Amino acid sequence: NAGVTQTPKFQVLKTGQSMTLQCAQDMNHEYMSWYRQDPGMGLRLIHYSVGAGITDQGEVPNGYNVSRSTTEDFPLRLLSAAPSQTSVYFCASSERKGLEQFFGPGTRLTVL
C-alpha cells in the first residue's frame, strides 16, 4: 500500500490565485482530514470527511473548500490564496473517525 499520498510537495502561489491540493489513500479508510501546520505549532483541523459525499468543517475552514466524491480522494481547494495561508498542509486518514490517523508527507505552500 502507498498509504496517504499528497501532491504537490511544494507550491508557490500569488495572492488571489486558486489551486487544489490533492490527497489520496489506498487503505479504504472512511475518515479523511486536512490540517495545516504553522511554524512551531501543532496541527489545526481545516475540514474532514466521514465518508464519500460527507464533509464537515474543522477549526479553521475559512478560505478552503473540500469535496469527497470517492472513498480514496479528498482534495482541498484554495479559492483565492492569501499570504495567511502560507503553511504546511497535511492530509490524514483513519479507518473510521476517532481512531489513530495516518498522515501524508505534506504540501509546503507559500503565498506571495
Add this chain to the structure above:
Amino acid sequence: GESVGLHLPTLSVQEGDNSIINCAYSNSASDYFIWYKQESGKGPQFIIDIRSNMDKRQGQRVTVLLNKTVKHLSLQIAATQPGDSAVYFCAENMGTNAGKSTFGDGTTLTVKP
C-alpha cells in the same frame, strides 16, 4: 475553548537515558488520546494510544500514562536513541464518534550522542 498543551516545548536528553514528555488537557470529556512523532520534513506518525478507561499502556520502548484526576498525559521513552529525535504531539479525541482530534503544540526532543 478546549485545548491540549504540552508542558515544555523542548527537551534534550543524553543517548541511553529515559525521556519523559508531558501533556496537559483541559476537556474532561476526552476519552481517547494519541501520541504522534513527527520527524523533520515528514508527516506525524502514530506511536501509541490510550483510552480513558486505562491508566497505563506499554509499547515497544514507549509507555503512556494517563492521570484523569489532573488531566495529564505523559509519554515515556526508554533508552532514548538518536532516531527518537523529533517533535512529539499529543492529541485528544472526544469520543470515537467525535471525528475531530485536537493537537497540542508539540515538544521537540533532541537526543545527544
